[in-house]
Amino acid sequence: MTTRYERGLARQAELGGGRRQVYDALAELAPDLPRLAVEFAYGDIHARPGLDAARRELVIIGALVTLGDTDRQLRAHLTSARNAGLTSAELVEAIMQALPYAGFPRVLNAMTAALDVLTA
Amino acid sequence: MTTRYERGLARQAELGGGRRQVYDALAELAPDLPRLAVEFAYGDIHARPGLDAARRELVIIGALVTLGDTDRQLRAHLTSARNAGLTSAELVEAIMQALPYAGFPRVLNAMTAALDVLTA
Amino acid sequence: MTTRYERGLARQAELGGGRRQVYDALAELAPDLPRLAVEFAYGDIHARPGLDAARRELVIIGALVTLGDTDRQLRAHLTSARNAGLTSAELVEAIMQALPYAGFPRVLNAMTAALDVLTA
């Protein structure tokens, strides 16, 4: 039987995005935090059926742009979104779509943070 | 030639969601606010090519759940999202997908606000 | 010598806005909260020289619209802003000016909350 940790890890492997560096930095002080990120954010939530990975990433992008102070997460999720099949042009549109709801500063910061991921 | 107001109005008509009541309430005090909502949020942004309406609504749902204090907008956009082809079950998944990013209070409030729209 | 409580109370009296009802509701459970609102928000900050009351209210309106979940405070400060000499039309412009920074949901909620204050 697959545990939710295994299910989350498999989902992260499919999606890519390079979360490993942050997780490793926390491995000694707070090992349960990266473990719970895998188990909950990916095993319990992202791996749920009923909505494909690409559409889940669009919800996440809307959330991260709006939160602010999430450059690192945004870059990881844009990479995941591309691996899930969204093109760079579609992701530019997704970030633009946040403009009327999150405003220009959040969207300008997000697009700037996205530059190297989306032009790669 | 279509103006951006006409383009925005056409997009809103396709999407539904019942923004008219709020717009009418503001018609005397601040008529430019509903006009700019139509022109900018719909004419300039939502009607852009490159990402279909359903996927745009997923970004918006991620943004609105995260912002908080947006029950009215969330209900309008869930209606729009259904008109754009997303099922009620997919929208429940979209709201659930915000959990690791926006937290339980925002998601519990959003799902509660969504109840009547998504069970209709 | 004027205490900062007296200075704050005098400033509130000039500005109006009807904070008394909230303060009275808290008078038994947390009397220091309304006292500190008078002393700090008005005595220490609002009553400072170097920027007149009307311009201070514009900063506050920008802050309150952006925060969200502040309908009651917004109505109080719009009343204060009018007493400080800003017209209803100028306050509609001030709320509109938050659009590119705080987004449409926050501004639509704020303008709706402002309706009865600004059309009075």
Next chain:
Amino acid sequence: MTTRYERGLARQAELGGGRRQVYDALAELAPDLPRLAVEFAYGDIHARPGLDAARRELVIIGALVTLGDTDRQLRAHLTSARNAGLTSAELVEAIMQALPYAGFPRVLNAMTAALDVLTA
């Protein structure tokens, strides 16, 4: 062996706070949301050793006051905090302590929402 759902439910039972009404309202549309609230928020997090329940509730109160638009959650957690041994006077202090970080509107709203819970 105790599942995390059972562990979460036991923790919620100890803490009280009356989340059942919200959970029941969502039972048909989104049954996994209240289940995950129990499993993750209580079973995975709140029931962790290393910090007692009362001190966990202080962190939560700081978070909820700051988020805004969380009156329902705040009332539930103030009840839980009292059941965990904090007095009403200590909880007034906890809410006051958020003032320099979350500002007066958030704290005035929170204290107003807390009135009936803390004077009961």
Next chain:
Amino acid sequence: MTTRYERGLARQAELGGGRRQVYDALAELAPDLPRLAVEFAYGDIHARPGLDAARRELVIIGALVTLGDTDRQLRAHLTSARNAGLTSAELVEAIMQALPYAGFPRVLNAMTAALDVLTA
């Protein structure tokens, strides 16, 4: 007839603030984002009659301090505010005025970000 792009560009030229560097960085990936910033934020909103540029900047400063994660935007708008006639001392007061609403961390970050602009 002046287009809203031209009107926005003229307004930005009056206000200064050096947005060009960010806009240029996005020119290849997302050229519509800087174009819409000019058209909407400046052409549609900032250039509206009914409130002068200096008072519009006070609303914007209140919004940006409260949002957080907006150091770059804040520096641009403080420069614009000075060009619109506000003194450095008045802008210090404007940032201070956000204290009771946005709290100390936001205001301390904003004042620190403002240091080189306001002491220039």
Next chain:
Amino acid sequence: MTTRYERGLARQAELGGGRRQVYDALAELAPDLPRLAVEFAYGDIHARPGLDAARRELVIIGALVTLGDTDRQLRAHLTSARNAGLTSAELVEAIMQALPYAGFPRVLNAMTAALDVLTA
């Protein structure tokens, strides 16, 4: 008689956390901002009786993690919290406790910012 500035300064001295560098940087442009931080945040609020310093710091940590864009403040308060008697392991738990309310991005950022303070 002790002034609130003296009371605030004494509290800060007990708590440590190294705010002096930020305060000094603002000493010329905005000397009243660090003064009011001492007087209000520490003299008026933190030094109140009725809740000990360690428990006050838990509320503050919940607030700062949730606000975001507060790395500097978070490091200062984690230092204060340790000086108030909380262990590094308890502070890891406190940050973890914000997960269901503030979400993973805020908590991952906070734990990363806390690394050097909590492993010292």
